[in-house]
Amino acid sequence: MKESLSLEDIRQIESGISRRFARAATRPEGIFRYPTGVAGLEGQGYAGELLEALPRDVLAFYCGVGNPFSLGPVKKGEFVLDIGCGAGVDTMIAALMAGPEGEAVGIDLTSAMVGRARENLKKTRLENVFFQEGSAEDLQFGDSRFDAVISNGAYNLVVDKARALREAYRVLKPNGRFMIADQVLRGQAPEDWAAMIGSWAG
Numbered sequence: 001m002k003e004s005l006s007l008e009d010i011r012q013i014e015s016g017i018s019r020r021f022a023r024a025a026t027r028p029e030g031i032f033r034y035p036t037g038v039a040g041l042e043g044q045g046y047a048g049e050l051l052e053a054l055p056r057d058v059l060a061f062y063c064g065v066g067n068p069f070s071l072g073p074v075k076k077g078e079f080v081l082d083i084g085c086g087a088g089v090d091t092m093i094a095a096l097m098a099g100p101e102g103e104a105v106g107i108d109l110t111s112a113m114v115g116r117a118r119e120n121l122k123k124t125r126l127e128n129v130f131f132q133e134g135s136a137e138d139l140q141f142g143d144s145r146f147d148a149v150i151s152n153g154a155y156n157l158v159v160d161k162a163r164a165l166r167e168a169y170r171v172l173k174p175n176g177r178f179m180i181a182d183q184v185l186r187g188q189a190p191e192d193w194a195a196m197i198g199s200w201a202g
């Protein structure tokens with residue numbers, strides 16, 4: 001896909017993403033066409049005991065599109081990377097599952113989201129969670145570092161998806177698990193190129 005996008009297209013897409021998710025980092029209600037916050041988490045079947053372990057005002061910032069943990073649990077002691085972590089709800093759920101011997105790291109392109117995730121983390125007692133600004137296309141971690149890579153609603157936004165997938169598999173340990181929930185387009189892509197670029201971030 002990237003070969004056919006100009007630098008100006010990419011700049012426009014990434015600034016659209018930053019603007020939209022900076023707004024969602026303040027208040028997600030009314031921005032998405034699907035339920036967010038506690039309603040979204042309950043609708044996606046997240047385990048009640050995990051949700052009860054996090055404050056409601058943290059859960060309120062969830063804006064995922066599915067449930068990566070429906071593909072399997074994180075095991076005790078595992079190291080997990082959450083790509084496009086947003087306000088960090090899935091990262092914190094992964095850390096609860098991994099327990100104090102494990103660790104969860106969330107990265108996100110939007111600095112306001114990373115700020116929100118760090119504020120959210122302060123409202124919990126978790127000590128095995130870290131958040132960093134960064135892109136799925138250029139992960140700042142060594143090879144074979146994580147037992148599981150999770151993501152929820154981020155890859156559909158990534159410009160160079162092939163590069164981002166190579167990066168995810170680079171940082172996964174051999175036999176590591178790639179557990180993502182995302183949106184896919186069914187049918188034809190819009191013919192109007194400018195409208196497609198303009199609507200990339202929704």
Ligand SMILES: C[S@@+](CC[C@H](N)C(=O)[O-])C[C@H]1O[C@@H](n2cnc3c(N)ncnc32)[C@H](O)[C@@H]1O
Pocket residue numbers: 017021061062063064065083084085086087088089090107108109110113134135136137151152153154157158159
């Ligand atoms: C729909 S939100 C989901 C956030 C979070 N996963 C959740 O479930 O609440 C998508 C997130 O992906 C982030 N994002 C978009 N493109 C990205 C990229 N190339 N690298 C990392 N994060 C990205 C956005 O900033 C946004 O926070």
